[in-house]
Amino acid sequence: MSSHRLVRRVMTVGKYLAAITVVVVMLFPIYNIFLTSVQRQADVRGRDLNLFPTYIILDHYQEVMRPGHIVPIVEATRNSFILSVSASLLSMALAAMAAYAITRLKFRGKQGILMGLTAVYMLPAILFVIPLFVWVVQLDIVDTFISLIVPYAAFMTPFMIWILKSFFEKVPADLEAAACIDGCCLRKLIFRVLLPLSIPGLVATFIFGFILSWNEFLTPLVFTSADFPILTVALGLYKGTVDIQIGQQAAAAFLALLPVILLTLVFQRMIIGGLLAGSEK
Amino acid sequence: MVGLNKYWPAMVFPALILVAGIYIFPAIQTLLFSFGRVDVVTFSVSHYVGLDNYVRAFQDPRFLDATLRTLYFGVVTVGMGILISFPIAVLLTHKFVGRSIVRVSVLLPWAVPQVVAGVMWEQMFHAEIGMVNSILRHLGIISRNVIWLGDATLALHVVMLAVVWRIIPFITLFLLAALQTIPHQLYEAADIDGANGWRRFRFITLPLTMPVLIPTALIQFVWTLKVFGEIFVLTGGGPSWGTTTLNYLVYRESFEFFRLDRGSAIAYVLLLLTLFVVLLGALARRFVSVDRTARRQRV
Structure with a gap:
């Protein structure tokens, strides 16, 4: 592979890495409250880092919308x-x-x-x-x-x-x-x-x-x-x-x-x- | 539209009257408040005291601190906003799969209400349940939870970060629009001359985005002067006034302590600061556009 093509490959990879970083960073605060809103309080308060939900509950929504x-x-x-x-x-x-x-x-x-x-x-x-x-x-x-x-x-x-x-x-x-x-x-x-x-x-x-x-x-x-x-x-x-x-x-x-x-x-x-x-x- | 010309007052005045009624008349009333003592029960001026409210404000260390804090807040927030937005805007000028996803993720924070942004960042930086502490702990950077919002300096910077996040969309959009007007040939010519990335940025990208960058920065600065929701939710201006900007100080004086006169005086100082920045923008704009015309003529 010529060095020119290698540079282009690296540029492309860099571009996608940058794009993914931007999306993750910009959306993370929104994702974070969504995550908190569908998890049990005990799991949110827990010591473990839970980045991905293993379950989804709507209890908090029901509770907060209760008259x-x-x-x-x-x-x-x-x-x-x-x-x-x-x-x-x-x-x-x-x-x-x-x-x-x-x-x-x-x-x-x-x-x-x-x-x-x-x-x-x-x-x-x-x-x-x-x-x-x-x-x-x-x-x-x-x-x-x-x-x-x-x-x-x-x-x-x-x-x-x-x-x-x-x-x-x-x-x-x-x-x-x-x-x-x-x-x-x-x-x-x-x-x-x-x-x-x-x-x-x-x-x-x-x-x-x-x-x-x-x-x-x-x-x-x-x-x-x-x-x-x-x-x-x-x-x-x-x-x-x-x-x-x-x-x-x-x-x-x-x-x-x-x-x-x-x-x-x-x-x-x-x-x-x-x-x-x-x-x- | 020739035939319609005579109707212009009927079309323009309703909007102008609404704007005048809600902007101009209250602004005059605020000015009157700022020169008087406002009775807490009747909310009317009991007597006029000249510049006393202003003098008191300038003697109050809380006011002086808030003024400096506001300037720091504005300059650093906008500066950070530009530093982060510039590479994002450059990235968005490239074509790649999923570009529209990047664009909409960058746009979204613009639509987020300040209060919701406040709640989001409060939960992110919460001492016990916050994602930030959780991540830092797992990376081994901290061993005990940091109480971000308990320390005035840390809290101020958390608020600033929240605001940076919300102004990135606006700055990025404007930079992107500016970048897209730069002719391709300029970069091609630079390539032939063997100019490296930094020189291309320094001598092509930066000067050609300046006419957009300067007004955008000033508009954003004026907006950060008005930040309210994030401060209200994240810190309430505390701890011990440590995150109280001028705008928030006006709110606290007026609606926590109901000293409408003191609040009005500080509001006018904030107004002068805002007008100064707007004026600066107008001057910069004229200066930059003259510079641009001159350059075009030389070409």
Whole structure:
């Protein structure tokens, strides 16, 4: 074998070793809580290194989902789901209109608006959470959906405008112009031309919005009490309770993780494209 | 769209009003809080005290420690993130069987909620049941379990590791995008000139990824300033304030001790720090792009 071919072989082997290392290291923390969530506590606490399960039990999941459990998983999941869907829809609707106007219409101050949106998106949320908390208390809307949907939607709107803008820029303006020349009225323009063409952008935005809302922690932690459980908050506060069950904590964490993992797996290309589009400016 | 032009306010203002209502007005309110005494019962400003909250903050060693800790946290976390992401991005530019599996495994941590990441790493570094101690014990590196989260310095670095893991996806994606724009011919020319791997990296890869790397690093730095969930779950800011960053200090002042005025003042210091980094990014961007245009013209 020539030395050149040998070098190539070594490179190939190195490449696969590197690839396997990356996959193992990146996925290990996720695998680890999954493992803990399907093992008996005694085996997790044992002195032996158990990297691979010899059995799988679902007791921790059953236990943590039992009504009256200190982590109200079922109720919290429902609340988080309603919140994430409503906040994403609200933000998507507003961001779509704004992004379309910014992409296609002529008016002054566009650059200013875009720069302002980018700037506020970078700011730490805690700055807004302090007075918002005060207003939520004063308006007596603690533990309501509205007290969370509005801030969630506002927090992600700048990002959504950026993503949608990049999608609208790819839709040829000629198509719309053609529709107009044909004497197509505004409603037809919107429902026959604009909406069908923007569906990929809207889906991507919705997925992003859902994941961002689902993962939100600081805002619901401050704005809600135990009477209105939110999944991330319930999980975050579980640690503070006495006699924590490590398997159940892992099960709860895995349940909180599952929806966003599935969305990421299914929409990975869309997410990668959106991330690159949403922040490259 | 000519016919629609007159409708732009109706399309733009709803989003702007929402953003202004949730970002701008609260930011002004926070500023007012930071100059006053906020009553704990009514949550309103009882009287204004000028810069007193800021002066007190700067006299408080906890604040000064938290500021330095935040900078250290941000710089090291982002630096580590880049060091790990760069080889991953280079790997992903190659074609090989299973590349899409690598790509999606690298992407996944991005979607993990901070709180869940906190729980994951807490279980990894748990003194008794943690996988890290277990592995180190079996490799014979340690004989007794290390109490990772019981020591301020160790705990801080565990939190940083958790954050590095979660920012790798973003940095890798951007580096990958930048790497893919580098023309192949450059490397071929370098091969003909007999340039070795390091020189190829130093004179082709690095300069051509810089315009992406710098803004990405600054965005990530701004994000690490805001880390909350991991700290909340892993350490709660302890032991003895040892993992309290500025952002977390604002939270503790405001919502553990309900000193909204002190919290607001520190929040504004954090805001200034953030704006400074954003400004730095804008400057770096202009500088780098000018440099690039100049180079293109020379070619």
